[in-house]
Amino acid sequence: MAYEAQYYPGATSVAENRRKHMSGKVEKLREVSDDDLTLVLGHRAPGSDYPSTHPPLAEMGEPECSVREMVEATPGAKAGDRVRYVQFVDSMYNAPSTPYFRTYAAAINFRGVDPGTLSGRQVVEARERDMEEVAKFQLETEMSCPALASLRGATVHGHSLRLPEDGIMFDMLDRCRLENGVVIMHKDQVGRAIDKKVDFGKPMSEEEAAKRTTIYRVDNVAFRDDAEVIEWVHTIFEKRTAYGFKPE
Amino acid sequence: MADDRKKMFQKDLEIKFTKAHGDNKMEGGEITDKKVTYYRLGVDQNPRKVEMRKAGQEMADKRGLVGYNPMMHCGGIPLGQRALTPSFISGTDMMVESDDLHYVNNAAMQQMWDDIRRTTIVGMDMAHETLEKRLGIEVTPETINHYLEVLNHALPGGAVVQEHMVETHPALVDDCYCKIFTGDDELADEIDPQFLININKQFPEEQAEALKAAIGKTTWQAAHIPTVVSRTTDGAQTSRWMAMQVGMSFIAAYNMCAGEAAVADLSYAAKHAGVISMGDMLPARRARGPNEPGGISFGHMADIIQTSRVDAEDPAHVALEVVGAGCMLFDQIWLGSYMSGGVGFTQYATAAYTNNILDDNLYYNVDYINDKYDGAANKGTDNKVKATMDVVKDIATESTIYGIENYENYPTALEDHFGGSQRATVLSAAAGSATALATGNGNAGLSGWYLSMYLHKEALGRLGFFGFDLQDQCGATNTFSFQSDEGLPVELRGPNYPNYAMNVGHQGGYAAIASAAHAGRGDAWAVNPLIKVCFADDMLPFDFTAPRKEFGRGALKEFEPAGERSLIIPAR
Numbered sequence: 143m144a145y146e147a148q149y150y151p152g153a154t155s156v157a158e159n160r161r162k163h164m165s166g167k168v169e170k171l172r173e174v175s176d177d178d179l180t181l182v183l184g185h186r187a188p189g190s191d192y193p194s195t196h197p198p199l200a201e202m203g204e205p206e207c208s209v210r211e212m213v214e215a216t217p218g219a220k221a222g223d224r225v226r227y228v229q230f231v232d233s234m235y236n237a238p239s240t241p242y243f244r245t246y247a248a249a250i251n252f253r254g255v256d257p258g259t260l261s262g263r264q265v266v267e268a269r270e271r272d273m274e275e276v277a278k279f280q281l282e283t284e285m286s287c288p289a290l291a292s293l294r295g296a297t298v299h300g301h302s303l304r305l306p307e308d309g310i311m312f313d314m315l316d317r318c319r320l321e322n323g324v325v326i327m328h329k330d331q332v333g334r335a336i337d338k339k340v341d342f343g344k345p346m347s348e349e350e351a352a353k354r355t356t357i358y359r360v361d362n363v364a365f366r367d368d369a370e371v372i373e374w375v376h377t378i379f380e381k382r383t384a385y386g387f388k389p390e
Numbered sequence: 391m392a393d394d395r396k397k398m399f400q401k402d403l404e405i406k407f408t409k410a411h412g413d414n415k416m417e418g419g420e421i422t423d424k425k426v427t428y429y430r431l432g433v434d435q436n437p438r439k440v441e442m443r444k445a446g447q448e449m450a451d452k453r454g455l456v457g458y459n460p461m462m463h464c465g466g467i468p469l470g471q472r473a474l475t476p477s478f479i480s481g482t483d484m485m486v487e488s489d490d491l492h493y494v495n496n497a498a499m500q501q502m503w504d505d506i507r508r509t510t511i512v513g514m515d516m517a518h519e520t521l522e523k524r525l526g527i528e529v530t531p532e533t534i535n536h537y538l539e540v541l542n543h544a545l546p547g548g549a550v551v552q553e554h555m556v557e558t559h560p561a562l563v564d565d566c567y568c569k570i571f572t573g574d575d576e577l578a579d580e581i582d583p584q585f586l587i588n589i590n591k592q593f594p595e596e597q598a599e600a601l602k603a604a605i606g607k608t609t610w611q612a613a614h615i616p617t618v619v620s621r622t623t624d625g626a627q628t629s630r631w632m633a634m635q636v637g638m639s640f641i642a643a644y645n646m647c648a649g650e651a652a653v654a655d656l657s658y659a660a661k662h663a664g665v666i667s668m669g670d671m672l673p674a675r676r677a678r679g680p681n682e683p684g685g686i687s688f689g690h691m692a693d694i695i696q697t698s699r700v701d702a703e704d705p706a707h708v709a710l711e712v713v714g715a716g717c718m719l720f721d722q723i724w725l726g727s728y729m730s731g732g733v734g735f736t737q738y739a740t741a742a743y744t745n746n747i748l749d750d751n752l753y754y755n756v757d758y759i760n761d762k763y764d765g766a767a768n769k770g771t772d773n774k775v776k777a778t779m780d781v782v783k784d785i786a787t788e789s790t791i792y793g794i795e796n797y798e799n800y801p802t803a804l805e806d807h808f809g810g811s812q813r814a815t816v817l818s819a820a821a822g823s824a825t826a827l828a829t830g831n832g833n834a835g836l837s838g839w840y841l842s843m844y845l846h847k848e849a850l851g852r853l854g855f856f857g858f859d860l861q862d863q864c865g866a867t868n869t870f871s872f873q874s875d876e877g878l879p880v881e882l883r884g885p886n887y888p889n890y891a892m893n894v895g896h897q898g899g900y901a902a903i904a905s906a907a908h909a910g911r912g913d914a915w916a917v918n919p920l921i922k923v924c925f926a927d928d929m930l931p932f933d934f935t936a937p938r939k940e941f942g943r944g945a946l947k948e949f950e951p952a953g954e955r956s957l958i959i960p961a962r
Binding site for chain 1: 423424425427464465467471472779783787791797801804809810811837840845847851852853854855856859863864866867868869870876877
């Protein structure tokens, strides 16, 4: 029987959503143009060439190396792109993704990525065009709700704060706003003003966010109620503890 | 367990989040509301920030060089885009400005560390044996009293043997002194009370008997060098300063020759052979000698804090005071300043000792344990539940989920602990301390700590900062391993233990676990009876029975520190 990846335990909608995020089989909900993406990431001007840190690999005369032969370089590495970042903040009020599941989604489904996971934010570093692929995937799919998730390179405070009345996650730098029923971003990741308002579309309704989220909450799907996940955590914990004794 | 308890944090959060403070306009609403209005009032909303801004302007005018200016924040977007709110010190009614819990702004916090760093314990018995056997000098209670009178002149910086000596001004070093303690009641009776830490008086009877039995007929000096000396030098200076003054005092008190070979024997015996530092010397890469915070084991910290002798019947309270002290010293001062820099560590640390959120979690656990395990969280040794994996899993899981649900049911609690590292500290400290209380086993508590980290991460899909991926995922593997450089009893682990050296927000919790295991059993001490007795001294400027209250007094500017220099600077 062919191996089928299982990703994550649990019988609840949250567990199912976690499996979706990890597998990469997520629903596409919106379009973000390449120029708009470039604008909000803030690493280069839309339409400009990718700055590079070395010549294309094909021109570099690389040494003989079996690993190089086995592993094909990513497009960004081939071209010599700089390593740049995309960083998301996800609200604890039923944002679709969470830092660890963004990390798992990136690490499992994309090559050449270096994810970093914190409590309030999650960063992926990669060669610039490779990073953009990850960023676009996460922005355009059900992994993100424009009201409950946002791009924040710095000053990330907000994931755990109460929501403002308009439901747009608190942002000290006010990068996103609700205008005419859609969420627009008028500053880039690090809060510099940009030339246009980038439209990320309508926020998810509270019901939709609750349905798509990967965070357990007592007022939605309580962690306490997902017995299989808790049992699995206990198993991991016991095995890691027992390994300290180096069992034969 | 049905959760019908009134939350211990409820009143604190109601005052903090539904009442106006300064001009922050936070009047109204409920602490369970998920939505709020953000007025983005900046620093103008907060009296302390306004005061600081004014001071910054005055300083710039005076020195002709700009300094503190809140408009430098985020390119002109100052702090205060959300409401700036004060906090309650847990276990007290003291409401304080958050800024005043930075140790730079808090004299009590500084003094706590001063009082630890300037302390050394030095044995007397080897010196007395050398005097008697090598020099034929009789040592009696009278000679010991005389020696202590000489030493309390010399230790602050008074001359005792040589002529034309420079001395320190007594008013600058009035916090410096030495007392002694012994497990020998007969000898203690003969010691002038001003020089004695009276174990019978300072400890409950049961603890006093245990301490005296452990100390036996040995005699120890509890010495505190001047705060101003310790601040000017470092922790490693403490034993050196003490050693020099001890040597001179012995020579003076016992009329000895300053040059004969026998005095060299005495010097070693009196000055070096029986020295106990509060903190071990750190490896060369840390470049710190003894008596610096990175070398203070969690067991030593549990013994330095004295709540166990004044509130022994409430072991959870004992652990909570150790959390507060440990988070302040290990996070705010050690990791936050010695090992790193900046101001962020205060945010991590204060979550564990403000607004009663951790207190609520731990006292919930106490009720849970007492209901399920027949009073195992009460003080005692016969009531403990066996430390098995099932017990660790049960207590740590219930504790962690209870704490997580508090954050979910009370968005203001979540907002108060707005960083995952804060929440991780609080949840794991509650789980670990509760497991230790129930089992009387610190390493079982540590195991509960790590399980809490796992559960927290899975429940919320997030944990703390990057480092948590390492330290809190691999920690379970060495919890019960005591192989060299891999594991130790929690009492002997410390801030520089492998993987703990960058554990922001953790170390106060580990100290609390060490404390909880022993307070839960009603032990008189955690790891070192000498340290427990040394700090059982009401003369110390910092009250080690109530560190959290002391931090509150510091924040409210009610705390009187030692080592002040007003005598030698222009009057203002």
